[in-house]
Amino acid sequence: MPLDAGRREIVLGKVNIISHRCKGCRYCIEFCPSNTLAESEDFNEKGYHPPYVKSDAKCVNCNYCETICPEFAIFVTELEPRNLLSEDVVKTQSRARRRTRRE
Amino acid sequence: MKIRFIDAEAPPASRILENLAAGHGDHPLDRYLKKGRIPHIWCSGCGNGILLTAFVKAMEKGNFDTKKTVVVSGIGCIGRAAGYLDLDTYHTTHGRAIPFATGLKLANPKLNVVVISGDGDLFAIGGNHFIHAARRNVDITLICSNNFNYGMTGGQGGPTTPLESKTTTTPYGCSEHPFNLVYLAKASGAVYVARWTALHTHELRDSIIHSVNKPGFCFVEAITPCPTAHGRRNKLGDGLSMMKSYRDNSVLTTELDPEDTAIGLKGKIAVGEFVNIDKPTFMDMYDECAICRANAPKKSKKS
Ligand SMILES: Cc1ncc(C[n+]2csc(CCOP(=O)(O)OP(=O)(O)O)c2C)c(N)n1
Ligand code: SF4
Ligand code: SF4
């Protein structure tokens, strides 16, 4: 944990999917940096498989899925800011360690 | 039909779902779109929808006044973009978006005039308008969805179709040299030239904001996947694999001479801002030269 973790707040995102607009291009699923979305098995009324939010996923509120979706079918709202928890820093640490190893 | 305007205010720091009920539809960006027009006609995976989203995001982030921003488009799949936006928009005849936009700008210089159209519309039938509007430095913004073919009419070859591309009119592969739009725009006199792919959504948005705010002829080329016509005939896979190839092949550069930024069927795509200069616009020059001269006191003739 960073020493100033108590003073840091993070704002995670809540993904909202308008399933009936989706045309199943999968852009949001593939290009999400935190691997939040997956293709559902269900069909929408057009016959495409819209995305759904994985149960264990954590949307980092980067808004990329909202900008890449060609159909105005997905958008992200901000969750209440909350304190940084130890589970939030795991990934950052491992990435930093990887970088040191490469150097 | 009555066109409804919605004031574009800066989005609140944290958007909450309740606010959406007051807007146009389910999506926060719907307030920039004409009511009930979504779903649009574009195919699954078509990059035109991403370009439209980038434009709408630019309107939001750049705080464009919806009452002073007008969009003109020509004919083609991307030409439909004008019809989806809840602004004063005009869908012109094929190739004539630029002259229409020029007229709009000259008649009402306070407007932000944006042309959104396709490679076929702007560079084949409309090619002459492009070079002369750039030469005159008319103060308009041009956004071109370059999908390397004529999508709407079934995928014919056009002025940007790369060598060896298969299209309905080049079934054995295109044998004509294509235009490099970045180089063409620079050579014709554009003051701002940028190229991004549909994957570079944030850069695209920021380039659009910059272009609208910058006086003079600004050109933004967006490489967009057309999986239905160009992708399918050239075995480039679906939209997703075309987007992945943009991710793998895009090279961000500011140093490359526009001359060296040509795009092939496969291979690297140079993206970035290539030109950003200042030059007096058509109206500046006109006011300075023609009007001043007309108003200047006449020399008396010697008898
Ligand atoms: C005067 C005239 N000539 C030809 C056409 C047929 N036509 C319609 S769309 C189009 C090409 C559009 O291509 P592009 O601008 O690349 O847009 P895209 O559909 O690829 O988005 C053509 C040739 C027309 N509508 N009007
Ligand atoms: S906002 Fe970013 S992290 Fe969240 S789902 Fe969309 S792409 Fe993934
Ligand atoms: S990007 Fe949009 S249209 Fe494509 S799969 Fe995701 S929600 Fe559906």
Ligand code: SF4
């Ligand atoms: S034909 Fe091509 S450009 Fe036209 S909507 Fe389909 S994918 Fe898009």
